[in-house]
Amino acid sequence: MLTVWGRKNSSNVKKVLWCLEELNIPYQQIDVGGKFGKLNEPEYLHMNPNAVIPCLQEDDFILWESNAIVRYLAAKFGKDSLYPADLRERASIEKWMDWVGCNLFPPIKQFMINFVRTPEDQRDPKILTQILGEIEKLLKIVDDTLNHQQYLSGEKFGMVDIALAPLVYLWLNVEIERPSLPNLERWYQLLTKRPAFQKIVMIEIN
Numbered sequence: 001m002l003t004v005w006g007r008k009n010s011s012n013v014k015k016v017l018w019c020l021e022e023l024n025i026p027y028q029q030i031d032v033g034g035k036f037g038k039l040n041e042p043e044y045l046h047m048n049p050n051a052v053i054p055c056l057q058e059d060d061f062i063l064w065e066s067n068a069i070v071r072y073l074a075a076k077f078g079k080d081s082l083y084p085a086d087l088r089e090r091a092s093i094e095k096w097m098d099w100v101g102c103n104l105f106p107p108i109k110q111f112m113i114n115f116v117r118t119p120e121d122q123r124d125p126k127i128l129t130q131i132l133g134e135i136e137k138l139l140k141i142v143d144d145t146l147n148h149q150q151y152l153s154g155e156k157f158g159m160v161d162i163a164l165a166p167l168v169y170l171w172l173n174v175e176i177e178r179p180s181l182p183n184l185e186r187w188y189q190l191l192t193k194r195p196a197f198q199k200i201v202m203i204e205i206n
Ligand SMILES: N[C@@H](CCC(=O)N[C@@H](CS)C(=O)NCC(=O)O)C(=O)O
Pocket: 010, 011, 012, 013, 032, 033, 034, 035, 039, 051, 052, 053, 054, 064, 065, 066, 067, 101
């Protein structure tokens, strides 16, 4: 049995749970992080010394870093669906997965801290404008790419759609002004039709 450590409303945990649901793999999920705490307890630190979620446990095998976990699950259980056999096709998807983790996640995390988790009267408009500008610039790159392909993974739904969409869900479902990104919106609407996306990703943001 696979165990996913991490509260369900974390964007990075959502990637892992959504991937498992898409692949129809049984798992158990344990709430840690956020209001559940425990990330700095020795038992958790022993698994993930970074004290962040998610963390995957499969017997005595432990894996952290959400995109690495998605890659592992796709390679192990999704060879016919999520994990392309063709090396160039796979590398093109993995390139975007690294981009999501290295480029997009940092400003999204700042947005979470400075907007979602900060009461309205304590928000700094200058900082927020800067963070939102950064996110918009990055999502415009995705929007341009989606102008000539159905999914970010290519013509078929795949690993990087799973790595990206929980972050985009957050940006699209908070009360902020957003530029029009029609291709991104079309792609997002496609994902909202997937039962696993509805179950795992489309939950309350907090
Ligand atoms: N690069 C890491 C980032 C992990 C991360 O920052 N996780 C956040 C939640 S999205 C976390 O653990 N926050 C502390 C908490 O939830 O208590 C990954 O992709 O797994």
